[in-house]
Amino acid sequence: MQQVIGYIGRKTVQSISHILDLFAFAYRILTIGLSNPKEGRVLVGRVIVQQLYFTAIQALPVIVPIALLVGSAIIIQFARLSGQYDFGRISVLLIVREVGPIITAMIVILRSATAVTIEISYMRVLHELDALEMSGIDPVRVVCVPRLVGITSALLGLFIVFDLVSIMGGYAVVWLVTYIPMSGFLHQIAKAITVGDIAVGIIKALFFGITITVTCLYRGFEMKQQITEVPVATSRSAVECFLYCLFINAFISIVFYL
Amino acid sequence: MMKALPLLELSGYTLAPTGSGQGINNFYFSLRRGDVCAIDTQNPDDARSFLRALASLVYPVKGTYRFMGERMDLKAYAELLPCKQKIGYIAPDAALMSNLTLRQNILFHRYYFENDLAINVDDKIGALCDISQISEKLDQRPSDLNKMEVQMAIVLREVSKRPEILLLDRPEDFIGHANFDMLVQLFKDWITNGKPVVFLSYDRRLIRRFANRKILITSGSLTTVEVKWSSEDAV
Numbered sequence: 037m038q039q040v041i042g043y044i045g046r047k048t049v050q051s052i053s054h055i056l057d058l059f060a061f062a063y064r065i066l067t068i069g070l071s072n073p074k075e076g077r078v079l080v081g082r083v084i085v086q087q088l089y090f091t092a093i094q095a096l097p098v099i100v101p102i103a104l105l106v107g108s109a110i111i112i113q114f115a116r117l118s119g120q121y122d123f124g125r126i127s128v129l130l131i132v133r134e135v136g137p138i139i140t141a142m143i144v145i146l147r148s149a150t151a152v153t154i155e156i157s158y159m160r161v162l163h164e165l166d167a168l169e170m171s172g173i174d175p176v177r178v179v180c181v182p183r184l185v186g187i188t189s190a191l192l193g194l195f196i197v198f199d200l201v202s203i204m205g206g207y208a209v210v211w212l213v214t215y216i217p218m219s220g221f222l223h224q225i226a227k228a229i230t231v232g233d234i235a236v237g238i239i240k241a242l243f244f245g246i247t248i249t250v251t252c253l254y255r256g257f258e259m260k261q262q263i264t265e266v267p268v269a270t271s272r273s274a275v276e277c278f279l280y281c282l283f284i285n286a287f288i289s290i291v292f293y294l
Numbered sequence: 295m296m297k298a299l300p301l302l303e304l305s306g307y308t309l310a311p312t313g314s315g316q317g318i319n320n321f322y323f324s325l326r327r328g329d330v331c332a333i334d335t336q337n338p339d340d341a342r343s344f345l346r347a348l349a350s351l352v353y354p355v356k357g358t359y360r361f362m363g364e365r366m367d368l369k370a371y372a373e374l375l376p377c378k379q380k381i382g383y384i385a386p387d388a389a390l391m392s393n394l395t396l397r398q399n400i401l402f403h404r405y406y407f408e409n410d411l412a413i414n415v416d417d418k419i420g421a422l423c424d425i426s427q428i429s430e431k432l433d434q435r436p437s438d439l440n441k442m443e444v445q446m447a448i449v450l451r452e453v454s455k456r457p458e459i460l461l462l463d464r465p466e467d468f469i470g471h472a473n474f475d476m477l478v479q480l481f482k483d484w485i486t487n488g489k490p491v492v493f494l495s496y497d498r499r500l501i502r503r504f505a506n507r508k509i510l511i512t513s514g515s516l517t518t519v520e521v522k523w524s525s526e527d528a529v
Contacts, residue, residue: 078409155393163389166351170388171403171455172379174372178406 061257062250068174069181076173080182087186091148092193099143100205103198106139107131107206115216124224131202132233133289137240140195141248141281144187145274149252152183153273156256157266165257180253188245195241236292243284248277299363300324301459301490302348307357309347315339320357321516323348323509325459325490331518332505333494340511341494342385345461348492349383350374382452385463389448390436396447397432403455419454426450426473445469453480460484462493466500478503 311317
């Protein structure tokens with residue numbers, strides 16, 4: 037029994053220590069990002085644009101069909117379930133407040149967070165980060181800051197795209213391929229969405245973006261000697277990012293909607 | 295006459311063992327302008343560990359690291375960056391950024407510190423690229439090139455950042471025998487300017503021709519001796 041309690045205690049202490057490390061790392065990236073010295077601005081700007089392209093633009097062919105499928109499925113289900121009563125409002129509640137942010141975060145985790153962890157891990161194992169330091173360049177500034185800005189902005193943009201496509205596209209798909217009466221749907225949506233919903237969406241996107249980037253960068257930067265440690269770090273990073281996003285989503289929903 | 299202030303000074307330094315090395319215990323080492331130090335050891339892991347310690351890439355178990363007389367806090371990595379910038383590190387564990395082309399790797403320092411994304415390399419580096427036959431390959435990524443070409447690009451990158459101290463790990467292997475004359479010329483230029491060099495080499499010619507100090511690493515201890523080569527030794 038003592039062994040079990042000891043094990044639980046050790047795991048708890050390790051988890052708390054890990055979360056504190058993540059906060060410290062996030063603080064470090066944010067302070068370096070906000071200090072924005074003159075040196076390296078052009079280079080950092082270019083890496084941010086590249087990251088935006090990889091995370092946002094290249095994700096569009098993935099996120100648009102998913103948004104259409106999710107949007108039309110939700111609209112069909114709620115149209116049937118609600119007997120046409122206020123189903124535009126219910127769809128908005130579900131898509132904008134809960135499903136949209138989580139699915140967008142999941143796509144970013146699967147596409148970008150794993151890629152970033154692998155990239156940074158390889159840079160670590162192959163001494164590329166040492167090479168940066170030997171050039172007098174802070175890896176946090178040229179590697180972490182652009183990814184934090186790029187991924188967070190991309191997530192915000194993708195979140196807006198997901199909501200628009202799933203609601204408008206979903207409406208169009210249902211209208212085109214089913215006989216479900218859709219009268220008043222857009223009007224209900226316009227009435228249902230409040231400034232608060234949009235603000236909460238932005239807050240969620242910001243928190244998800246920061247959490248995903250910091251977690252995958254941290255896992256990438258962790259001390260590694262062997263290339264075989266890279267897949268382990270990637271898997272851990274993806275699972276952790278998803279769990280943290282679920283917690284944050286629930287926390288923000290409780291704070292704003294309860 | 296007063297001796298010049300050491301550029302680099304490691305005191306009370308202890309390095310943990312790595313690989314097959316024994317580590318180096320409680321040593322003192324200083325590097326001044328004009329020093330050309332050859333490392334003499336039976337254990338390359340200890341020598342590599344020592345070179346990495348000079349480059350502040352490995353931290354000691356204990357000890358003080360001074361750069362240009364200023365004591366550096368090894369825990370504050372950001373404070374070490376200006377020192378690292380002034381150290382040229384040419385060794386098998388030096389790397390190029392794999393997602394950049396050779397040109398971008400060589401120019402990365404300028405991209406960052408001068409906010410200049412122009413793609414032209416300066417004349418001296420261009421001439422070295424021609425000599426080492428990598429001019430045609432500047433727009434390829436490291437994975438498209440052979441090992442010698444990548445290592446040559448690392449040498450050019452380190453030279454282009456105009457360091458104050460040069461650290462070399464077996465340069466004759468690193469740079470390739472085909473480019474050995476170029477290495478000798480680089481060495482000459484370097485030493486003429488009075489810039490200090492620490493190198494590990496198994497090429498006796500290189501040691502006898504250039505070294506004026508020897509760093510002996512044996513059984514976990516480090517000592518340095520001034521050397522004067524006799525005319526029979528000179529090549």
